[in-house]
Amino acid sequence: MYLTTAQEMRDLDRYAIETIGIPGVVLMENAGKAVARSLTDRLPRPGTALVLAGTGNNGGDGFVAARHLAAAGWKAVVWLAGPEEKLTSDARVFFQVCRNLGIPVVRDAEERRGELIRRIEEADAIVDALLGTGIRGQVRPRALELIRLVNEHRRGAVVAVDVPSGADTDTGALLPEAIRADWTVTFAYPKWCHYLLPAADHCGEVIVADIGIPRSAAEHRPPAARVNDPSWWREWLLPRSRWSHKGTYGHLLVVGGSRGMLGAAVLAGLAGLRIGAGLSTVAVPAAQEPILAAKVTDALVWGWPDDGEGRFAEDSVRILPERIDRFTAAAVGPGLGRFPGEGAWLRELLETLPFPVVLDADGLNILAEHPDALRARRGETILTPHPGEMARLAGTTAAGVESSRHTLAREWAEKTGSVVVLKGTHTIIAFPDGTQMVNPTGTPAMAKAGSGDVLSGVIGGLLARGIPASVAAAMGVYLHGLAGELAVRTSEHSLLASEILSQLGAALSRLASDRARA
Numbered sequence: 001m002y003l004t005t006a007q008e009m010r011d012l013d014r015y016a017i018e019t020i021g022i023p024g025v026v027l028m029e030n031a032g033k034a035v036a037r038s039l040t041d042r043l044p045r046p047g048t049a050l051v052l053a054g055t056g057n058n059g060g061d062g063f064v065a066a067r068h069l070a071a072a073g074w075k076a077v078v079w080l081a082g083p084e085e086k087l088t089s090d091a092r093v094f095f096q097v098c099r100n101l102g103i104p105v106v107r108d109a110e111e112r113r114g115e116l117i118r119r120i121e122e123a124d125a126i127v128d129a130l131l132g133t134g135i136r137g138q139v140r141p142r143a144l145e146l147i148r149l150v151n152e153h154r155r156g157a158v159v160a161v162d163v164p165s166g167a168d169t170d171t172g173a174l175l176p177e178a179i180r181a182d183w184t185v186t187f188a189y190p191k192w193c194h195y196l197l198p199a200a201d202h203c204g205e206v207i208v209a210d211i212g213i214p215r216s217a218a219e220h221r222p223p224a225a226r227v228n229d230p231s232w233w234r235e236w237l238l239p240r241s242r243w244s245h246k247g248t249y250g251h252l253l254v255v256g257g258s259r260g261m262l263g264a265a266v267l268a269g270l271a272g273l274r275i276g277a278g279l280s281t282v283a284v285p286a287a288q289e290p291i292l293a294a295k296v297t298d299a300l301v302w303g304w305p306d307d308g309e310g311r312f313a314e315d316s317v318r319i320l321p322e323r324i325d326r327f328t329a330a331a332v333g334p335g336l337g338r339f340p341g342e343g344a345w346l347r348e349l350l351e352t353l354p355f356p357v358v359l360d361a362d363g364l365n366i367l368a369e370h371p372d373a374l375r376a377r378r379g380e381t382i383l384t385p386h387p388g389e390m391a392r393l394a395g396t397t398a399a400g401v402e403s404s405r406h407t408l409a410r411e412w413a414e415k416t417g418s419v420v421v422l423k424g425t426h427t428i429i430a431f432p433d434g435t436q437m438v439n440p441t442g443t444p445a446m447a448k449a450g451s452g453d454v455l456s457g458v459i460g461g462l463l464a465r466g467i468p469a470s471v472a473a474a475m476g477v478y479l480h481g482l483a484g485e486l487a488v489r490t491s492e493h494s495l496l497a498s499e500i501l502s503q504l505g506a507a508l509s510r511l512a513s514d515r516a517r518a
């Protein structure tokens, strides 16, 4: 499924209306009907509905919803937040229909404040059809007042039409306040604000309703972003051939695991195997090797020259050519730590590795101080920063990253030619061609040390299997999130990264059984 900006959605609407010839009022009818339906599905006993309608097409959807609610036995009242003369032509059609049916339409005015508050308090359901994707700039004072009154006085359910009024569709910013909805019904495709904070936190559950915009509209000019669902990459998950052997599935090299951080490299190495790589070698500073060998039975271990302190020696990469031909991909960074000479070390390592690399954790922190380390890469590269690491890379703060997640991820993918996986709730995967994906899987239970190390190993393992970087990133992030969801058996507070690891197989088989059902 695609994910659109306000402009992309306008283009799709226009294509459906002008090129395909579907009348705008048909789309509006379908949109408003879907909103009313979402309400009657959730609240089967009819009550009082207050529809706050603006004068744009978002308001038009509201008039349609009011009519369908009235038909379902609800006592629907429309509160019109602007002069009739400003109604768009499509909205005007359904405004008139409401009038003809005798559905009360109250014109908003400051002196009706008391009445409005009473209606908000008494409503079993409020339909927020004030502002949709057509909002321009900060919300004007009167509309802001309405938004605040709803948030303050509502007692019943609140459904947002398309987007919560007051949210910026493209950035998820509040302008400066938005309706707090229990659910949001959006049309054709989700919008960025359904995934980006703070707006995402105002949407409640997001329902995507088909309003009759044919698929060919998006095929004609595809939006730049997509929701990361398996339909984009499922065909890469082939069953293992009966005639295959471990070499068929590649060999992952994990580089990390300095003193005190061995667990991170182990998680990555095992995750590579769990996701299907044939072999996995964990390369650590030599002093760590005996401990690692005692700890790990499923992966191979390799000690690299040590600096005497349980960290990599500055010139330790020289050992790599001895065995480099064995590997097909690398995950660099889990438990790597910081050490003297790290910049030159990373540059040499990334230059020497001829195959795809996923760079994570302190690998990214070193890169932030030595951006030229990527310059001599020969294979594909995937960067997997969490917001703190992204902040270091971009020279900003974690809060700065969170307020511009998709822009930063896109810029960094374009600038570095790498796939950027910006982690968090709804991880963003940005590709060098400017397109992006937003991930739907995962759980706050995964906000725990070690989760990221499992992800590096998962993506590394998929790369090792010969899956292209863009697919490995999307598939890896999806499966990692799904495994996390499946691993929450008891309390969401208690999940361990090793349990995500154990559920990777369940996540893979869930995909396989979904495919069988499809």
Ligand SMILES: NC(=O)C1=CN([C@@H]2O[C@H](COP(=O)(O)OP(=O)(O)OC[C@H]3O[C@@H](n4cnc5c(N)ncnc54)[C@H](O)[C@@H]3O)[C@@H](O)[C@H]2O)[C@@H](O)CC1
Residues within 6 Å of the ligand: 010, 013, 014, 024, 027, 028, 031, 054, 055, 056, 057, 058, 059, 060, 061, 082, 086, 088, 130, 131, 132, 133, 134, 135, 136, 137, 138, 139, 140, 143, 161, 162, 163, 187, 211
């Ligand atoms: N044919 C279409 O294009 C369709 C559009 N649909 C609906 O139409 C919406 C988009 O409609 P529009 O483009 O008419 O725009 P909106 O209805 O989202 O917003 C425009 C209205 O908001 C007011 N406004 C804009 N910025 C404001 C601000 N900062 N403060 C206060 N008021 C402000 C404008 O004066 C105008 O009345 C979508 O969100 C969706 O709900 C659906 O009906 C499906 C079909």
Ligand SMILES: Nc1ncnc2c1ncn2[C@@H]1O[C@H](COP(=O)(O)OP(=O)(O)O)[C@@H](O)[C@H]1O
Residues within 6 Å of the ligand: 361, 385, 386, 423, 424, 425, 426, 427, 441, 442, 443, 444, 445, 446, 447, 448, 449, 450, 451, 452, 453, 454, 455, 480
């Ligand atoms: N609230 C959340 N919802 C979904 N996924 C989450 C959430 N919090 C964390 N995650 C996921 O867990 C992983 C955490 O990675 P990271 O911050 O690098 O952890 P660490 O480095 O400690 O292992 C990421 O894949 C992230 O997307």
Ligand SMILES: [K+]
Residues within 6 Å of the ligand: 058, 128, 129, 130, 131, 132, 160, 161, 162, 163, 164, 165
């Ligand atoms: K709205």
